[in-house]
Amino acid sequence: MAKPLTNCPQSTYHFPSGDQTRSYLRVKTPVPDLKQFTSCLWMKRYSKNIDPWISYSDGRIHNAIMVFTQGDELILWINDKSIHIPFPFPTSTDYHVCIASASSTTGKHYVFVNGELHQLINHAPGIVKGGGVFIIGQDQDDIGGGFQATQSLQGRVSNLAIWDRLLDLSEIVQMYQNRCICPPASILSSEINNVNINGGVSTQMTREC
Known part of the structure; x- marks a missing residue:
């Protein structure tokens, strides 16, 4: 059942153009074991190169959760197994993307773009598995590092958050329609107090709220 919505932790990060390994966010919040989860963010791609949006390594599996776009695909990794999803959307436009994963039960994964399945x-x-390192903007080939310059995000991330449950469709639609509201009790977010900012990443508050 959908829960009453609350204010979103507002944050926007710009990742510079060009191949590099210095610019990324490292989330401070500890990650628990996830039997299921939903991850949502606003993304804006500056190119169709390899753009790693989310990289979570549990120390044993470096692609425990990995989300990146390349060309006209979104590639989702769960526990070192990849899923290729058509993503034929133009660059330089904001998209609201949610990935809802029933990873431990049915193995079903739902990808929502702009409030629609x-x-x-x-x-x-x-x-x-929890206890690992969560990075935004680089691809971990080793826990907390092992970055490659050709696999660095060139784009913009806003209001990234993860919940330890499957969000209802109504919650996802409302987030798309109103950037200022989110379902409560996210276990992790990109709010500025929750991340270490590295390299040339610049930040701003979301002004609409």
Whole structure:
């Protein structure tokens, strides 16, 4: 059942153009074991190069959760297994993307774009182990590092958050329609107090709220 919405932790980060390994966010919040989760963010791509939006390594599996775009695809990794999803959307435009994963039960993964179901995927079930490192803007090939210059985000991230449950469609639609509201009790967010900012990443508050 959908819960009453609350204010979103407002944050926007600009990641510079060009290949580099210095610019990224490292989330301070500890990550628990995830039997299911929903991750949402506003994304704006500056190119169709490899753009890593989310990289979570549990120390044993470096692609425990990985979300990146490349060309006209969104690639989702869960526990080192990849899913390729058509993502034929132009650059230089904001998109609201949510990934809802019933990772430990049905193995179903739902991708929503701008408040609508874009893709439903069946995938091998399994718990995402906690206690690792969560990075925004680089791809971890080792826990907390192992970045490659050609795999660096060139774009903008706003209001990224993760919940340890499957959000209802109504909650996802409301977030898309109003950037200022979010479902309560996210376990992790990109709010400025929750991240370490590295390299050339610049930040701003979301002005609409």
